[in-house]
Amino acid sequence: MTTNRTAQVYPDLSISLTEAGSGRPVLVLHGGGGPATVAGLAARLAESGRVLTPVHPGWDGTPRPDWFTSVDDLAVAYLHLLQDSELSDVLVVGSSLGGQLAAEMAIRDTAGLITGLVLVNAVGADIEGEPVTDFFALDPRAQAEHSWHDPDRFYVDPATLPAAELARRQANMATMRLITDGGRMTSPKLLPRLGRVPQPVLVIWGESDRVVTPAYGAAYAKAFPQGRFEPIPGAGHLPHIERADVTAELIEAELRRIGTPPVLAG
Numbered sequence: 676m677t678t679n680r681t682a683q684v685y686p687d688l689s690i691s692l693t694e695a696g697s698g699r700p701v702l703v704l705h706g707g708g709g710p711a712t713v714a715g716l717a718a719r720l721a722e723s724g725r726v727l728t729p730v731h732p733g734w735d736g737t738p739r740p741d742w743f744t745s746v747d748d749l750a751v752a753y754l755h756l757l758q759d760s761e762l763s764d765v766l767v768v769g770s771s772l773g774g775q776l777a778a779e780m781a782i783r784d785t786a787g788l789i790t791g792l793v794l795v796n797a798v799g800a801d802i803e804g805e806p807v808t809d810f811f812a813l814d815p816r817a818q819a820e821h822s823w824h825d826p827d828r829f830y831v832d833p834a835t836l837p838a839a840e841l842a843r844r845q846a847n848m849a850t851m852r853l854i855t856d857g858g859r860m861t862s863p864k865l866l867p868r869l870g871r872v873p874q875p876v877l878v879i880w881g882e883s884d885r886v887v888t889p890a891y892g893a894a895y896a897k898a899f900p901q902g903r904f905e906p907i908p909g910a911g912h913l914p915h916i917e918r919a920d921v922t923a924e925l926i927e928a929e930l931r932r933i934g935t936p937p938v939l940a941g
Contacts, residue, residue: 677721682729684755687740692729692756696721699934700762702753703728706771707810707851708913709735709843713770716915719923723930724766729756733850735843744853746772746799746862750779757788764934768793768926770915771886772851775799778865781872791933792876793926796884796912797895798860800869805891811848811858822912824883829917869898875933876902879925881910881917 677695684690693710695717701724705713710730717728731749733739743752753776757765765788769777774797781789798807808821819830833841852858876899880892889906896904905925910917 682756682759684752684759685740688732688743688752689738690729690732690752690756691737692727693717694725694727696724696726698724699930700724700757700765701726701930702757702765702767704753704767704769704773704776705731705734706769706773706913707847708771709847712913713773713915715919716768716770716923716926719919720768720926720930723927727760727762729753731850731854733854734847736846739850745856746775746779746854749854750776750783754780754783754786754788758786763788764790766791766793766930766934768795769797770795771798771912772855772860773797775860775862775865778869778872781874781876782865782868789874791874791929792872793879793929794876794895795879795915795922796881796887796892797878798887799862800866800891800895800898801861801863802866802891802894805888805894807860807891808886809858810860810886811852821885824881824909824911824917866898869895869902870900872899872901874901875929877925877929878902878904879914879922880904880906881912881914882906882908883911886912 681689703717717726720726730737767777774794777792819826823829878896893904896902907914907918915922
């Protein structure tokens, strides 16, 4: 059963989310493209766990308070969402910007609510010699060339989009630019802090990604004490779309492999 609900995290901040499935909690965090980019993955994972898929405030027309302007704000709000929902033993799965959010959450998780991370072509870390592509500087065709293993299959000419869909995409990009301090997709503070994350971390990477390269992903994984790098051939920045089954199987295996065993009575 799938339900849609709104969680009131602060007096002036509510988060819209979809919840489906049962079992171990899985928080799925989308990237700049919005919740539609992870909808298929979330539906698949709901066969194995209790999946929560929020819409970041400001995306898809959802309300965002004026003070809510940073990746830090998002990470803290999602930790509060987990606390308010009385969830523990949570696997956090994040794509692109969502991967950065997952890492930032783990750094701040003093209550131990998170027991595992899966980062999918995540941004956020400053990796020497591996700069993150300035996505905002690219035209739509170049964005597709950088993002997809098979750009001809996935490129959509903005001129062919309905006005409402084009406006949604443009508004999402404007919100991402705001949240990332003008489009800065890395933080100099993140990489040095990853060594404090005790949880197992699976870093999944589409090998054809030209936004953040596989070398960037391998260095990201190495920064975690329990980081593991899994490249996926034939996929770019969104392997959970281009190689959906392969990506989901890796995450499902991680969901089974890690976590806190249930306490048995008696």
